[in-house]
Amino acid sequence: MSKESVNVLFVASEIEGFIKTGGLADVAKYLPLALRNLGHRVTLIMPFFRNIAHRDEAQFIDRFSIKTEAGFEKEIGLWQLMLEDICVYCIEQHDYYDRSQPYSEGEYGYPDNGERFAFFNLSVLEAAARLDLDVDIIHCNDWHTALIPYLVKTQYHAHPKLGQAKTVLTIHNAIFQGQFERRQFEMFGDLIAPLVDTLLDGYQCLNMLKAGIRFSDKITAVSPNYANELLTRLGAHGLHEFFQQRHSDLTGILNGCDYKDWNPTTDSMLPAHYSCDDLSGKWQCKEALQNELQLPVNQIPVFGMVCRLTEQKGFYILLPALELFLRHHVQVVIIGTGDSQIAQQLDRLQQRYPDKLRFVNAYSNPLAHLIEAGSDFFLMPSLFEPCGLNQMYSLAYGTIPIIRGVGGLQDTVVDYDQNQDDADGFIFYPPESSELLNLLRRALLAYLEEPEQLSLMRKRAMQREFSWDKAAHQYCDIYTQALN
Numbered sequence: 055m056s057k058e059s060v061n062v063l064f065v066a067s068e069i070e071g072f073i074k075t076g077g078l079a080d081v082a083k084y085l086p087l088a089l090r091n092l093g094h095r096v097t098l099i100m101p102f103f104r105n106i107a108h109r110d111e112a113q114f115i116d117r118f119s120i121k122t123e124a125g126f127e128k129e130i131g132l133w134q135l136m137l138e139d140i141c142v143y144c145i146e147q148h149d150y151y152d153r154s155q156p157y158s159e160g161e162y163g164y165p166d167n168g169e170r171f172a173f174f175n176l177s178v179l180e181a182a183a184r185l186d187l188d189v190d191i192i193h194c195n196d197w198h199t200a201l202i203p204y205l206v207k208t209q210y211h212a213h214p215k216l217g218q219a220k221t222v223l224t225i226h227n228a229i230f231q232g233q234f235e236r237r238q239f240e241m242f243g244d245l246i247a248p249l250v251d252t253l254l255d256g257y258q259c260l261n262m263l264k265a266g267i268r269f270s271d272k273i274t275a276v277s278p279n280y281a282n283e284l285l286t287r288l289g290a291h292g293l294h295e296f297f298q299q300r301h302s303d304l305t306g307i308l309n310g311c312d313y314k315d316w317n318p319t320t321d322s323m324l325p326a327h328y329s330c331d332d333l334s335g336k337w338q339c340k341e342a343l344q345n346e347l348q349l350p351v352n353q354i355p356v357f358g359m360v361c362r363l364t365e366q367k368g369f370y371i372l373l374p375a376l377e378l379f380l381r382h383h384v385q386v387v388i389i390g391t392g393d394s395q396i397a398q399q400l401d402r403l404q405q406r407y408p409d410k411l412r413f414v415n416a417y418s419n420p421l422a423h424l425i426e427a428g429s430d431f432f433l434m435p436s437l438f439e440p441c442g443l444n445q446m447y448s449l450a451y452g453t454i455p456i457i458r459g460v461g462g463l464q465d466t467v468v469d470y471d472q473n474q475d476d477a478d479g480f481i482f483y484p485p486e487s488s489e490l491l492n493l494l495r496r497a498l499l500a501y502l503e504e505p506e507q508l509s510l511m512r513k514r515a516m517q518r519e520f521s522w523d524k525a526a527h528q529y530c531d532i533y534t535q536a537l538n
């Protein structure tokens with residue numbers, strides 16, 4: 055144990071292995087495990103969504119009602135699952151969480167998301183009190199948990215255990231702010247009403263993330279560069295003044311890569327294994343990927359992409375660039391779910407280039423692993439990217455990332471044309487299709503004419519290390535600062 059052990063209550067709306075819609079879930083699994091490895095006592099807590107994996111293994115703990123002086127009352131069940139030896143408490147509330155998806159059906163968020171997640175925030179604290187948990191730090195993640203700091207300071211300040219707790223809010227993606235009309239919070243009466251009055255905006259809405267930024271003791275962003283971007287008008291999604299006010303409490307900590315789950319030498323989802331000393335398995339993975347997606351099997355360069363289908367990921371830059379890039383002798387494979395317009399455009403493009411583009415409109419972890427391993431290049435032309443995990447996974451798999459230089463992408467990839475001796479990827483900056491197209495062609499040229507350089511880059515990429523251990527140490531420093 056490196057430092058004094060801290061009791062951390064880690065609150066997230068999704069956790070890899072149980073339920074996942076994006077990168078938040080990865081962090082909510084790997085960071086708690088890394089904190090545990092440093093000797094801290096971590097407890098996780100999340101909503102008991104209908105589709106949680108291992109739901110039938112959950113152990114019932116307790117059932118009780120939450121009442122407010124406004125006359126609102128709802129019963130919750132408290133269940134327990136395990137993430138290795140870490141206890142994961144799950145808040146069951148049928149009306150709120152027993153739905154087909156965590157946040158939205160189709161492309162629209164559930165209309166009562168403000169009420170659902172405000173209730174979750176309240177339930178977390180009620181459950182911690184009822185369980186008599188020792189809590190030094192409540193680690194909140196994104197808007198779904200962002201009322202907790204306010205509630206701790208205003209409703210639990212006299213509680214013998216929770217009253218001493220400090221709150222840390224991690225920003226994974228500040229474009230999602232949890233902005234809801236005030237009527238969604240009315241049933242919580244005086245618990246939330248003063249906050250609504252303080253922060254109400256011109257649309258008569260409460261922005262839950264703003265509440266978190268204002269009231270948490272410390273704020274972290276998921277990369278140093280994103281922390282800087284959050285202080286700017288361009289990068290803060292309208293919240294720059296809020297972040298500027300908390301400037302001295304805001305720190306960027308780069309996410310890690312879990313080298314147990316994402317390791318080409320051991321990955322059980324791959325048909326063959328490989329390392330930087332022997333890449334023959336990688337070429338078998340490439341063949342398996344082409345076979346699986348019914349693309350011509352040959353030595354053509356393959357460009358892969360795995361992500362949510364959303365504007366953030368740069369599709370409106372990528373689609374016009376692909377129109378021209380697919381005329382070259384290349385293959386592009388994309389897996390993702392989300393925006394139906396992006397999906398339709400990818401489908402149309404695939405019809406025009408059936409032997410070159412494969413778009414899979416699905417969420418599949420095995421295919422994501424196969425794309426990471428079987429591709430030569432990995433695409434992340436994001437408009438903004440708080441950290442990004444897939445570029446780290448692609449580096450680990452010797453798949454050269456082609457990225458836009460923003461957020462955490464900029465913190466993790468070294469550009470070939472800026473620093474050949476240390477490069478592991480290709481970077482473009484202006485968010486324009488022509489810039490991306492140039493870079494794609496640049497990468498293709500390197501593949502065709504500079505194979506030795508490319509294999510050095512691949513080797514370098516596979517030797518990079520973005521450990522969760524390092525991130526956990528940095529989070530511990532933030533906890534210590536908050537507690538002091």
Ligand SMILES: Nc1ncnc2c1ncn2[C@@H]1O[C@H](COP(=O)(O)OP(=O)(O)O[C@H]2O[C@H](CO)[C@@H](O)[C@H](O)[C@H]2O)[C@@H](O)[C@H]1O
Binds near residue numbers: 076276440
């Ligand atoms: N169709 C599909 N099939 C299988 N797997 C899929 C998939 N679509 C996405 N994934 C997986 O979901 C995760 C996506 O993580 P990212 O960090 O790249 O993005 P996201 O924008 O969701 O996360 C936000 O939070 C994270 C965590 O802090 C930040 O890194 C990021 O910048 C921020 O936008 C990866 O593990 C990826 O493999």
